[in-house]
Amino acid sequence: MKFAFFPGCVAKGAAPELYTSTIKVAEILGIELDEKAMESASCTGAGVLQEKNQLLGDTLNARNIALAEKQNLPILTICSTCQGVMSQAEQRLENEEYRAQINETLKEEGLEYTGKTPTRHLLWIIVEEIGEKKFKSLVKRKLETLNLAPFYGCYLVRPSKALKFYENPERETCLEDLTEWVGAKVTDFPGSKACCGFPILTINEKVALKMVGNHTSSAKDLGADAMVTPCPLCHLNLDQYQNRAAGMMKREIDLPIIHVPQLVGLALGLDPEELRINKHIISTKKLLSEISLRP
Amino acid sequence: MVQTAKKTVQITIKRQDPEIDGNKPYFQDYNVEVEDWFTVLDVLIKIREEIDGTLSLRCACRASICGSCAMRVNGQAKLVCKTKLSSVEKDNKILVEPVGNMPVITDLTADFKPFWDKFNAVDPYLRPGSEAPEAEYIAPNEDMVHLVGVMNCIMCGCCVSDCTVLEVKDNFLGPAALAKSYRFIADPRDNTENERLEKLLDDGGIWDCTRCMQCVEVCPKDVDPMSRIMAMRSNSLNKNMNKSYGARHANAFTSLIKSSGVLNETLLILKTKGFFNIIELIKLLPLAISAQLAGKRPPFLSHSIKNKDKLKKIFKKLENK
Ligand code: SF4
Ligand code: SF4
Ligand code: SF4
Ligand code: FES
Numbered sequence: 001m002k003f004a005f006f007p008g009c010v011a012k013g014a015a016p017e018l019y020t021s022t023i024k025v026a027e028i029l030g031i032e033l034d035e036k037a038m039e040s041a042s043c044t045g046a047g048v049l050q051e052k053n054q055l056l057g058d059t060l061n062a063r064n065i066a067l068a069e070k071q072n073l074p075i076l077t078i079c080s081t082c083q084g085v086m087s088q089a090e091q092r093l094e095n096e097e098y099r100a101q102i103n104e105t106l107k108e109e110g111l112e113y114t115g116k117t118p119t120r121h122l123l124w125i126i127v128e129e130i131g132e133k134k135f136k137s138l139v140k141r142k143l144e145t146l147n148l149a150p151f152y153g154c155y156l157v158r159p160s161k162a163l164k165f166y167e168n169p170e171r172e173t174c175l176e177d178l179t180e181w182v183g184a185k186v187t188d189f190p191g192s193k194a195c196c197g198f199p200i201l202t203i204n205e206k207v208a209l210k211m212v213g214n215h216t217s218s219a220k221d222l223g224a225d226a227m228v229t230p231c232p233l234c235h236l237n238l239d240q241y242q243n244r245a246a247g248m249m250k251r252e253i254d255l256p257i258i259h260v261p262q263l264v265g266l267a268l269g270l271d272p273e274e275l276r277i278n279k280h281i282i283s284t285k286k287l288l289s290e291i292s293l294r295p
Numbered sequence: 296m297v298q299t300a301k302k303t304v305q306i307t308i309k310r311q312d313p314e315i316d317g318n319k320p321y322f323q324d325y326n327v328e329v330e331d332w333f334t335v336l337d338v339l340i341k342i343r344e345e346i347d348g349t350l351s352l353r354c355a356c357r358a359s360i361c362g363s364c365a366m367r368v369n370g371q372a373k374l375v376c377k378t379k380l381s382s383v384e385k386d387n388k389i390l391v392e393p394v395g396n397m398p399v400i401t402d403l404t405a406d407f408k409p410f411w412d413k414f415n416a417v418d419p420y421l422r423p424g425s426e427a428p429e430a431e432y433i434a435p436n437e438d439m440v441h442l443v444g445v446m447n448c449i450m451c452g453c454c455v456s457d458c459t460v461l462e463v464k465d466n467f468l469g470p471a472a473l474a475k476s477y478r479f480i481a482d483p484r485d486n487t488e489n490e491r492l493e494k495l496l497d498d499g500g501i502w503d504c505t506r507c508m509q510c511v512e513v514c515p516k517d518v519d520p521m522s523r524i525m526a527m528r529s530n531s532l533n534k535n536m537n538k539s540y541g542a543r544h545a546n547a548f549t550s551l552i553k554s555s556g557v558l559n560e561t562l563l564i565l566k567t568k569g570f571f572n573i574i575e576l577i578k579l580l581p582l583a584i585s586a587q588l589a590g591k592r593p594p595f596l597s598h599s600i601k602n603k604d605k606l607k608k609i610f611k612k613l614e615n616k
Contacts, residue, residue, distance in 0.1 A: 041556075042552060063606075
């Protein structure tokens with residue numbers, strides 16, 4: 001399985017551990033990642049550029065996808081937000097007139113968007129392409145003692161139409177399923193499909209912190225040892241701002257947040273340090289000792 | 296007569312009554328024999344009529360027109376008259392609760408006062424500037440066709456129920472009222488676009504939305520409130536209404552992508568808060584230090600992409616469209 005690899009800005013910036021762990025697990029899973037194919041790809045706009053100018057945002061995404069199409073490769077993402085923004089652009093680009101208008105701009109660079117190979121998140125690829133049987137056969141370390149709270153990130157849940165849940169119903173529960181495949185127990189908590197508040201963090205920090213506090217504390221109180229997320233922006237917010245949120249709530253939370261590829265890597269038997277699990281703000285020491293691994 | 300299949304389903308209802316146990320919510324299960332064509336509303340009415348006359352709920356049209364039957368089914372806001380039981384039951388069970396983000400009166404009925412207050416706060420009336428014309432107002436067809444989507448709103452409150460910002464911030468105007476505001480802002484016959492937009496820049500207005508898309512997902516009429524909020528954001532940015540952090544964030548983000556193709560989080564924060572906004576920047580310092588200690592702080596001079604000139608060309612062509 002070969003993909004044009006679109007890591008997204010956050011994995012290349014604030015969350016380098018996501019990038020590293022992805023590379024490690026892809027190798028074991030037999031997923032070949034071609035990053036060079038995307039070396040002139042831009043940011044997806046993350047929904048922010050789209051606030052200002054949707055046509056411009058859709059054009060940039062069509063361009064990114066066209067770059068991969070030129071190499072005959074589908075795109076693999078590792079960020080809920082990148083994925084959602086691209087899926088939404090793909091949905092609008094189903095309109096022929098709109099597609100023609102955008103292709104008119106892309107033509108100047110010798111590119112064309114056709115949309116024949118939809119972009120997918122690594123989590124979807126694991127669930128849809130590798131599947132339960134093969135995945136479980138690769139698991140070397142069953143994480144049976146762990147209780148994990150899944151946190152999807154808005155863009156991997158809504159709008160369900162753009163994300164094509166009607167064609168791929170397994171996407172609705174993919175994170176819970178993966179958690180079970182690695183042997184861990186799912187902590188059922190009300191916020192798993194809610195918003196972490198990241199998009200308004202710089203605009204209205206108090207609101208964002210309340211969201212962070214509510215989700216992490218309720219997962220913790222329901223017995224979670226950690227939270228797992230396919231969205232590095234959620235991660236950034238839930239991990240880096242958790243202590244502030246706890247301070248605001250005048251309580252302790254202390255819930256480690258890990259990336260999907262880090263969870264997968266642990267199950268595949270990789271060393272926590274290789275996965276850079278020790279590079280989070282909320283310490284993962286206790287978590288690793290739960291599965292008898294020293295950090 | 297058409298043969299239909301019957302089966303028994305367990306309906307769990309979140310109930311509360313100011314006269315019972317100090318209004319404390321509790322859950323009650325009902326086992327109901329249902330037909331395969333039942334909607335969730337059909338089951339609730341059957342419970343009220345045949346099993347428990349004390350159950351309180353609202354409905355009227357039973358055809359997704361009146362907007363009175365919004366409730367949460369398995370945690371998500373829905374018009375129960377439009378929701379087939381078979382589409383939501385799992386293992387013959389469903390959970391029905393009143394809408395969220397509004398005070399409950401009894402059982403499944405909520406007090407919509409906050410909903411209407413916010414609605415009224417956006418001045419939901421057409422304000423033509425000049426004297427009324429003698430005959431009808433003439434408006435271009437395409438403008439009105441575009442607005443039909445917003446006018447479809449039946450004020451059911453599903454979007455407000457599930458809005459993630461309203462859960463933590465009471466004074467947010469919320470998706471329904473903001474969508475309504477857009478309905479007038481985008482109406483070519485209304486003459487108060489700028490005043491309306493100016494007001495929405497304040498706390499509680501368009502920049503409070505976190506783009507979680509809940510309202511898009513749950514609206515039974517495809518009003519798409521979030522896109523209307525985004526349209527008002529673009530609209531206000533095009534008019535250089537740049538005073539809010541939200542506007543500065545969007546502008547900074549765009550200019551960073553334009554210049555390097557990718558996002559640099561450090562520069563984004565500095566640009567949003569303002570390079571010389573010392574107080575805000577000092578607040579960020581402890582975070583930057585702990586991130587640095589964990590080996591995480593983003594490189595100040597981050598990478599940029601290949602073929603930047605191609606991207607710049609696209610920006611040049613489209614940025615003012
Ligand atoms: S949860 Fe927050 S950061 Fe994650 S995708 Fe949603 S809005 Fe973005
Ligand atoms: S926008 Fe949709 S969900 Fe919200 S009140 Fe109107 S019809 Fe109901
Ligand atoms: S997108 Fe905005 S308005 Fe809609 S539910 Fe989310 S926060 Fe509320
Ligand atoms: S009863 Fe009127 S909308 Fe459901």
